[in-house]
Amino acid sequence: MTAAPEEKHHNESYSALVWRRLRRSFTGMMGLVLVGLLIVIAVFADFLSPVDPKATGVAFAPPQAISFTDRDGNFAFPPRSYPIRETEELDPITFQPVVGPDYDNPQVLGFFVEGAPYRLFGLIPADRHLFGTTDGTAIHLLGTDKFGRDVLSRALHGSRISLMIALVVVSIITVVGTTVGMMSGYFGGRFDAWTQRFVELVLAFPQLPLYLALTSLIPVTAPTNVFLAFVIIVMSALGWAQMSREVRGKTLALARIDYVRAAMAIGASDRRIILQHILPNVMSHVIVAVTLAIPSVVLLESFLGFLGFAVKPPLISWGLMLQDTANYSVIGSYPWLLAPVGFVLVTVFAFNALGDGLRDAIDPY
Template structure:
């Protein structure tokens, strides 16, 4: 009996200690504690972090210069741990393809095979093509590559002989930059318009919502194509990219505005907002000090779910040639090589950017699902 009472006393003291420790937690700490319990949310958070790091340090992660050319449409090189005689070795290497004297009986093309006499050994933090990190720090170290600096193509090459893996890593910069810029603008404009419209109501709300409905009524895809086609082909790259971001943002803020307006209509009737009105608080203070913090949870989740949509839209427009122009690199632009079915059947590795798009969409959707449960106070 004494042992049981002692165990119960220890358990009660531990519960009180945990309760006291958690009693001082901020809202952010509570959200983080709930998010850690979500396996899907944590997987999404890890993947999003890796994607951002890949975009920030693309020069370091990419094994080759994305503009360097080699043999066109070269298949992916497999990493091997075996010597020419079949014995196992701990030194990873790749074998370049070489043409043999035999011809394919169907296509009459030389049959290619691995060049076992000239292995290319792989390593980490090797010297490679020089670059300037963020345009400021000159470096020549890459995360992985061949020790002797010879070409390595783990995902093959495109029709110009450029490394697909390196171009996909570099393409994450433009694709994610477009997505984050568009979502930032749509969130800023949509949240502000939604809160102002829902708070003031009346004639202002009616006119604003009619304009929002007009924007939502436009068929977006034909309008995207029409607006982006207005840009001259000779326009500078930064002008073209800015115009594309502006077009996407101009057609994407209305949905966020409608959602935030609905939240604001409910919050404007809560007691603490009416109390702030009664004591003479300004409308600006009420909107940004009382209403805005309470719609932030919904906005954060909406942002994480909107980024995948913009990534998919950019990939689709880039595939059609309306999003990014060379010399910039994006996942959508890389997919232009897949427009021909015969090319896909013969060189399937050029579909590799699709994997990056799928990973990005899954990562942000998983993070959004985890945040949706974590920020919900109920």
């Protein structure tokens, strides 16, 4: 008799176990896909935008519909749309020129068409867009704003600034909060006491009035990059304390575990213990906290941008676009200006769903 072949057992790594658990979570995988889609949109916004976001046209033009029929109702392919043109009539409520579709000049739509020139990744000159009109005219699938700029293209470009602010702020919060929290929990004693009093002082400030007060200190004539950097610094300075408090609590529990005490007994340095034993064990909590902190920063940036305290033109962000909806009559007459709200909602849902899935995958108990 021949002996049965021995079965090979492969030990899964921690990351493989986390991935296997995450794949079982429908909401977690949905959040992961949406986050990946948002990153692709932010990176390739120029290619995905059908129109130059700074180009002007008909103000408050409604969204254009895509039709597979011609003017007579016959089937037409490729699909087409009809540009919006101003008429000589005035709206009796808004006193704006009445606009409507121009059926005499249909726009034929296509993929990978030529359009406004741009630089891919800021380096490679290109003029191809994912979709648009074959004759190079502008199409506004989500309408235009008060200056006649395409809402869809501006929303796609606005994802860059909104997500960039969120990622930079959360990165600073994570590094500072994790470092301060681990050092405070590990060293303890007087250092821990004074550090926590300072953390409590930061947490005690009413954040919204302080945001408005600090951002109003910078002059309106300051360069856009300076204003953006100041906003990032203010958000980071007021956001690290909560992360520090959470990491400190985890560190206090880890510092009493046997392998940490054994490392202290054999004379391991404090730096080695913090980096080799404590940091890897708090990273699971930090990763989940990061995914849950990003949507909070996106909402905060949108709110401050709506109030005019975040991003200044010529930069584009979702909050800055929402400034046009400050008037109730504008929302009632031009509801398509609320399109950036949809992008904010999708972003918040994506990161929250991913964070919830990661929380269950990293710590199933």
